[in-house]
Amino acid sequence: MATAAQEESEHKSFTRMQDGQPEDWMVIAAEHQAHYQEDAPKRIIEHLKSLDELTLGFGCSQLQHSLMTATLARNAGASDEEIVAALCHDIGKTMSVPNHGAIAAEILKPYVSEDIAEAIRYHQDFQGAYYYNYLGRSTTMREDHKDKSWYEFACKLVDEWDAEAFDPDFEVDSLESFEPEITRVFSQPKMM
Numbered sequence: 001m002a003t004a005a006q007e008e009s010e011h012k013s014f015t016r017m018q019d020g021q022p023e024d025w026m027v028i029a030a031e032h033q034a035h036y037q038e039d040a041p042k043r044i045i046e047h048l049k050s051l052d053e054l055t056l057g058f059g060c061s062q063l064q065h066s067l068m069t070a071t072l073a074r075n076a077g078a079s080d081e082e083i084v085a086a087l088c089h090d091i092g093k094t095m096s097v098p099n100h101g102a103i104a105a106e107i108l109k110p111y112v113s114e115d116i117a118e119a120i121r122y123h124q125d126f127q128g129a130y131y132y133n134y135l136g137r138s139t140t141m142r143e144d145h146k147d148k149s150w151y152e153f154a155c156k157l158v159d160e161w162d163a164e165a166f167d168p169d170f171e172v173d174s175l176e177s178f179e180p181e182i183t184r185v186f187s188q189p190k191m192m
């Protein structure tokens with residue numbers, strides 16, 4: 001069924017990709033830029049809000065945890081990309097807990113340095129130092145990444161910001177206060 005946006009559009013696009021014409025792709029590319037890329041910061045903020053519904057047994061919601069992680073990063077003088085990575089590091093938990101690091105890394109990857117994206121991808125292995133022993137897993141998994149260029153950043157992210165950030169009473173900076181950093185980081189992908 002056609003969506004309202006499709007019905008409004010003058011352009012009739014193909015029904016099979018095999019039949020696509022140059023003008024179809026001009027319209028599709030423009031729509032992606034206008035409605036996808038330009039709305040990216042807004043979409044990230046909306047998705048972060050849904051973390052408020054997840055507690056997962058911790059002492060505070062995943063939104064409070066994410067805001068506290070980002071607030072600690074901001075207070076430590078982190079860069080925009082680092083603050084946004086701290087804010088979004090658990091964004092994937094609304095879809096999958098086991099794979100949440102990889103989901104967040106892939107969301108961030110076009111917009112941040114490769115080192116930051118990789119630190120986010122593997123951040124749970126670094127956190128494992130604090131609890132994997134309770135789950136029958138090795139607590140030294142971060143050692144597998146010792147030679148990586150992002151190792152030091154991952155240690156800082158996890159030890160100084162993420163692992164510290166489960167206090168429901170900590171006065172976090174609001175989600176709205178992070179809008180400027182989110183907008184700057186998600187305004188243009190470094191890669192398409």
Ligand SMILES: [Fe+2]
Binds near residue numbers: 069089
């Ligand atoms: Fe976290």
